[in-house]
Amino acid sequence: MTFSDLGLSPKVLSAVTDAGYTQPTPIQAGAIPHALLGKDILGIAQTGTGKTASFVLPMLTRLEKGRARARMPRTLILEPTRELAAQVEENFIRYGKNHKLNIALLIGGVSFDEQDKKLERGADVLIATPGRLLDHRERGKLLLNGVEILVIDEADRMLDMGFIPDIERICEMIPFTRQTLFFSATMPPEITKLTEKFLHAPVRVEVSKAASAATNIIQRLVKSGSKPWDKRETLRNLMKAEDAELKNAIIFCNRKVEVSELFRSLLKYDFDAGALHGDMDQRARMQMLANFRDGKLRYLVASDVAARGLDIPDVSHVFNYDVPIHAEDYVHRIGRTGRAGRSGKSFTIATKSDTKYIDAIERLIGNKIEWHDGDLSTVVASEGGEDDAPRRGKGAPRRAGRKDDDRKDRGERKPRERHARHSEDAAPATVREDQPVVAEVEVADIGERRARKDAIRSENTERKSSDRNEQRAPERGDTRPQRDSNRPARHRQEDNDTTVGFGDDMPAFMRIVAKV
DNA sequence: AAAAAAT
Known part of the structure; x- marks a missing residue:
């Protein structure tokens, strides 16, 4: 035919x-x-x-x-x-x-x-x-x-x-x-x-089905500690180990903030990386994708916006920095490599808390995925010990916890919590190799403050920030999610009694406004 | 635990 x-x-x-x-x-x-x-x-x-x-x-x-x-x-x-x-x-x-x-x-x-x-x-x-x-x-x-x-x-x-x-x-x-x-x-x-x-x-x-068609893709699971710096280190080691075979790679994260954090970390380590997620300026999105396609960028850190359908003919590697929450997404992500009958390699970084998602993936694809270098039972716990799962108080909002993780990553810590985290306090706060420079921390905090303002701004207020964003030329480093007060996620936060980012320190007047 | 899409 x-x-x-x-x-x-x-x-x-x-x-x-x-x-x-x-x-x-x-x-x-x-x-x-x-x-x-x-x-x-x-x-x-x-x-x-x-x-x-x-x-x-x-x-x-x-x-x-x-x-x-x-x-x-x-x-x-x-x-x-x-x-x-x-x-x-x-x-x-x-x-x-x-x-x-x-x-x-x-x-x-x-x-x-x-x-x-x-x-x-x-x-x-x-x-x-x-x-x-x-x-x-x-x-x-x-x-x-x-x-x-x-x-x-x-x-x-x-x-x-x-x-x-x-x-x-x-x-x-x-x-x-x-x-x-x-x-x-x-x-x-x-x-x-x-x-x-x-x-x-x-x-x-x-x-x-693509699930059965992916026989030309070598798939591996890679154990890692669960802290962001553990995972980043695991990823960097993997990237270096694969360097000779690696033409270019897409690195998938589950969240937009992770995309920008990982992207900035990789830049700091001199990896030739770009970023792509849905809250980035549209021109930056186009630019990043075009540069990756044209081989001007070797690595693309991306959210699932890039998981399906994107046709980049010759991606040699896919790294899952996070295990996808939905098993089908795994199939789509690894399907970015091994296209048109070529061979491809995919590595999925897995932590202890990912086990059930891995099970779901293996059930979907009908196969066990091989471990790259020993399974999770051999993970060495990171400094400051185990995991963060059960330690948080039952009443404490889970989302506020994520902010804490960000902070730790910068070597900061909320004073209030110090007593509750002895094991981590034992670790020196300044040894992170990829600790962002101070200026960036400040910029990020300004962004967060603005986002909080957005959160309490009324629906009818005209928003000018997006106009400004459209005018602005895409800067290579600027991949932080552009907080958009009208996005559904924002409403979800408003529905909650807790305003994200304040913990228990949120002023009472804000609590009232945020509920409106 | 998320992401995507109009302003």
């Missing part, structure tokens, strides 16, 4: 040939002929299976007839993250090089002006994340009743991210005479319901 058997137009075929492809992947071979006939498709496939081309190529062929009208895009592709949306745009540019198509990318974090202009000109292809798309529509700049083909990509991830209501709204704005191409890696009940509602007699195309 070759691409020329699928019924694609000569223009598309020639671009595919130029890109160096001759053989379609199973999902492409299964979906393209039906998509060209105008049928609805239900594609069950992970990324890395050639899924994107399975809708881009037939869409290009079908778009050769007709023209776009102002503010009435002819096709719409919905993606869960900004980076994925940008990646789909690149695919349209690559395979559409023989076409004269207007492509518009509507994503958040960048200015409206350019997006408006492209809509006004009439877009053949509109690629969007749901939030910004709805925003444009509400501003009256966008009419969706001319859409002939709708693509919903990564539907299960959209579900995880709470986008399904948005997706339903958008689907209802588009004429039911459209063709719908629907892709999901898994089919949870909510997704099945969605397909029953929005697909008409779909052709179902299913390809093998």
